[in-house]
Amino acid sequence: MGSSGFLNWWPGDTKDEIIIGAILTQNTNWRNVEKAIHNLRDSNLLSLWELSNAKITNIENAIKPSGFYRQKALRLKNIAYIICEKYDGLGNLFRKDTKELRNTLLSMNGIGMETADSIILYAAEKPSFVIDAYTKRIMSRVYGIDKKVSYETLQSFITSNIRSDIVIYKDFHAQFVELGKHFCMKEPSCSNCPVNKICRYYNNGSDGL
DNA sequence: CCCCAGGCGTCCA
DNA sequence: TGGACGCATGGG
Numbered sequence: 001m002g003s004s005g006f007l008n009w010w011p012g013d014t015k016d017e018i019i020i021g022a023i024l025t026q027n028t029n030w031r032n033v034e035k036a037i038h039n040l041r042d043s044n045l046l047s048l049w050e051l052s053n054a055k056i057t058n059i060e061n062a063i064k065p066s067g068f069y070r071q072k073a074l075r076l077k078n079i080a081y082i083i084c085e086k087y088d089g090l091g092n093l094f095r096k097d098t099k100e101l102r103n104t105l106l107s108m109n110g111i112g113m114e115t116a117d118s119i120i121l122y123a124a125e126k127p128s129f130v131i132d133a134y135t136k137r138i139m140s141r142v143y144g145i146d147k148k149v150s151y152e153t154l155q156s157f158i159t160s161n162i163r164s165d166i167v168i169y170k171d172f173h174a175q176f177v178e179l180g181k182h183f184c185m186k187e188p189s190c191s192n193c194p195v196n197k198i199c200r201y202y203n204n205g206s207d208g209l
Numbered sequence: 210c211c212c213c214a215g216g217c218g219t220c221c222a
Numbered sequence: 223t224g225g226a227c228g229c230a231t232g233g234g
Contacts, residue, residue, distance in 0.1 A: 026216040
């Protein structure tokens with residue numbers, strides 16, 4: 001980050017690494033993902049081509065710290081195999097238009113809407129807005145959006161109110177995540193959450209959330 | 210000991 | 223169409 005805000009905020013030196021990280025971070029703290037990525041690098045497995053040819057047990061051992069390691073190892077290898085063999089690499093896959101690319105990614109086992117949008121936005125670098133747990137939490141706790149709002153509903157609600165721009169999409173999502181980290185999962189009555197303290201201050205003692 | 214983390218697929222009503 | 227559940231390690 002630095003002076004240019006959260007541009008290039010997603011961690012990862014290559015497109016392969018961004019895709020791998022997107023799978024590994026599913027319901028997982030990024031600290032654990034970093035350990036897994038470090039192990040993959042040490043094992044020379046930090047690329048789609050290497051993953052597509054690797055033994056499952058080698059992938060499993062490397063990504064263990066990221067949790068759900070059996071599922072994720074299978075999914076990583078399968079996704080890598082499809083991209084390398086069926087599409088002959090990311091260049092061909094990412095050449096698809098955004099909608100078709102999204103549908104293609106969604107058809108792969110282990111890639112849901114958030115992971116697909118993350119890959120499209122940060123690896124393919126096309127505008128596809130990412131909704132995650134932080135986005136939902138902030139929109140519900142601060143702006144009163146229904147906590148159980150569907151992915152598509154919240155996504156279209158946000159994108160209909162901001163310009164479809166790759167830089168804005170990247171930065172907007174990054175801002176949600178970085179702010180979201182200052183929320184805790186406990187309900188607004190939790191006194192340790194700094195955002196709750198601020199809300200209580202403004203609401204003169206009552207949560208109002 | 211507890212709860213939580215940048216989800217996803219499957220099953221079932 | 224949507225809720226419940228399993229997946230699993232590491233940090234607070």
